[in-house]
Amino acid sequence: MSPPSVITCRAAVAWGPGEPLVMEQVEVDPPLPMEIRLRVVCTSLCRSDVTQWESKAQPSLYPRIFGHEASGIVESIGEGVTEFEVGDHVLTIFIGECQSCKHCVSGKSNMCQVLGLERKGLMHSDQKTRFSIKGRPVYHYCAVSSFSEYTVVHSGCAVKISPTAPMDRICLLSCGAAAGFGAVWKVADISKGSTVVIFGLGTVGLSVAQAAKVRGAAHIIGVDINNDKHEKGKAFGVTKFINPDECDEPIQQVIKSMTDGGADYSFECIGDTGAVSTALQSCSDGWGLTVTLGVPKVKPEISAHYALLLSGKTLKGSLFGGWKPKSDLPSLVDKYLRKEINVDDLVSHDMPLDRINEAFNLMREGKCLRCVIHM
Ligand code: COD
Ligand code: ZN
The missing domain is CATH 3.90.180.10 (Medium-chain alcohol dehydrogenases, catalytic domain)
Structure with missing residues (x-):
């Protein structure tokens, strides 16, 4: 040849x-x-x-x-x-x-x-x-x-x-869909019955919702400033939709009230570093875990009060949902073919x-x- x-x-x-x-x-x-x-x-x-x-x-x-x-x-x-x-x-x-x-x-x-x-x-x-x-x-x-x-x-x-x-x-x-699935199944490895908050319901956030539903999360709260994401969110497993622009209190307060002090897991899928600290604040003391997926659109630095960590919360970064691409992607494709993921x-x-x-x-x-x- x-x-x-x-x-x-x-x-x-x-x-x-x-x-x-x-x-x-x-x-x-x-x-x-x-x-x-x-x-x-x-x-x-x-x-x-x-x-x-x-x-x-x-x-x-x-x-x-x-x-x-x-x-x-x-x-x-x-x-x-x-x-x-x-x-x-x-x-x-x-x-x-x-x-x-x-x-x-x-x-x-x-x-x-x-x-x-x-x-x-x-x-x-x-x-x-x-x-x-x-x-x-x-x-x-x-x-x-x-x-x-x-x-x-x-x-x-x-x-x-x-x-x-x-x-x-x-x-x-x-990229996007796999990143969302991996953040839930691999990076956070969430447990059945847990409460999850997702900031941003784009392709990535909706994939987080879907993965949380498959894992048996009891409550999946979707946060987005675009009300069109309400119906989409529901279709992918979101049980409660909140538009922060329509809330009288800061969104972290709203979530804390709804979840008896904070969610078990929160996921940053907006690409806004400011939302990372909001996501941390929305998690429970003691065991709350925040996973970041977003690539920041503007300001790359994150800031958060140290007391958020002192109270036992964890902040965990991720890229591509933690998947090892060559090792893990073929099985995700097979899951798709078996109609286990949408x-x-x-x-x-x-x-x-x-x-x-x-x-x-x-x-x-x-x-x-x-x-x-x-x-
Ligand atoms: N509060 C709430 N929701 C908001 C706000 C806000 N302040 N601002 C925007 N949103 C919403 C938008 O309305 C939209 O619904 C959603 O957030 C973002 O969705 P999209 O469609 O713009 O973006 P996605 O879902 O494709 O992914 C965006 C990430 C920002 C997560 C992006 O960084 C990403 O794809 N990351 C994961 C994949 C990865 O690892 N990439 C690295 C190389 S590509
Ligand atoms: Zn990408």
């Missing part, structure tokens, strides 16, 4: 922070050793694509191709790759799993030291890009960049899944790649859950 050559294809390129994406012809290099090139089949728009694109913090990383919640088919493989074959169905993963570093071999962490969350717009192996437009490098996002018909990822940043799984739905398990109802819109700016606007305006882009 002849070695793979450069592919020219369509991609939605961001030329600057907050600037509408432009459909461009991009060149996609062949995969380097231990990399694979994928034909992207579907990619959903995750909140953090929008957050990062809106941020003015990394103006030098443009032009850039965003997107990291994706399903695809292996088109070609780089030297040394034995785990994948051309034609395999895969999900991309934004925190890879090298399976040999200190974190990958520990049972406690998914923070791979080799293929961890990439923040510089480059590929892990050589700190370069695989995309270009007329010779000008185009930066990556999370070393995935799925808003392109083809992309290159490290073989540790993709996971082989059942070819029977519908690519236009299970792409949500590549991902389909988290999709609010389906659209082609050339309407991607519409998806960005819907998410900014809070008018969608997941928009799935069909390539």
Whole structure:
């Protein structure tokens, strides 16, 4: 077989922070050793694509191709790759799993030291890009960049899944939905009968609700400033909806009154560091556990009165629901196939790649859950 050559294809390129994406012809290099090139089949728009694109913090990383919640088919493989074959169905993963570093071999962490969350717009192996437009490098996002018909990822940043799984739905398990499930089942490992509060009922928060319901939580309180999330919340297991803007008292007081002093578990799914301290305040003294899932949209620092911890509450961070992507994702896909988890109802819109700016606007305006882009 002849070695793979450069592919020219369509991609939605961001030329600057907050600037509408432009459909461009991009060149996609062949995969380097231990990399694979994928034909992207579907990619959903995750909140953090929008957050990062809106941020003015990394103006030098443009032009850039965003997107990291994706399903695809292996088109070609780089030297040394034995785990994948051309034609395999895969999900991309934004925190890879090298399976040999200190974190990958520990049972406690998914923070791979080799293929961890990439923040510089480059590929892990050589700190370069695989995309270009007329010779000008185009930066990556999370070393995935799925808003392109083809992309290159490290073989540790993709996971082989059942070819029977519908690519236009299970792409949500590549980030947001899986993060919510994992925060409940793995990070908090909640017990049956418990009381749970969820701040923010987007795709992530609704996945937390669903997972809490599956685990047998007795009360699932959903907090959101958007009243449209009331009905959606109910459909995913929320037993009580509260809009903090319509409360006479601070939301933590309302929750404490409702729960005899505080919930057993609270989950921050807004991406607002201020809500972290509210979530802690909403938990019970003694055993209350707050799990953060959100990537902050504005202020990255958190602050909380030390007495919140002195009273025995715990604050626990998480990324991707604590899942080890390669080890854990295939079984989540199988759960979907057995209809044990509902991902389909988290999709609010389906659209082609050339309407991607519409998806960005819907998410900014809070008018969608997941928009799935069909390539
Ligand atoms: N009070 C209550 N609700 C609020 C407030 C507020 N002050 N502000 C906004 N909200 C609501 C919105 O109305 C919306 O319903 C919800 O919060 C946020 O939902 P979305 O749809 O914007 O976002 P999601 O659900 O896709 O996820 C958002 C996170 C902020 C959690 C995001 O950081 C994330 O996807 N994290 C988990 C995945 C992960 O680990 N990502 C890392 C790399 S992507
Ligand atoms: Zn994401």
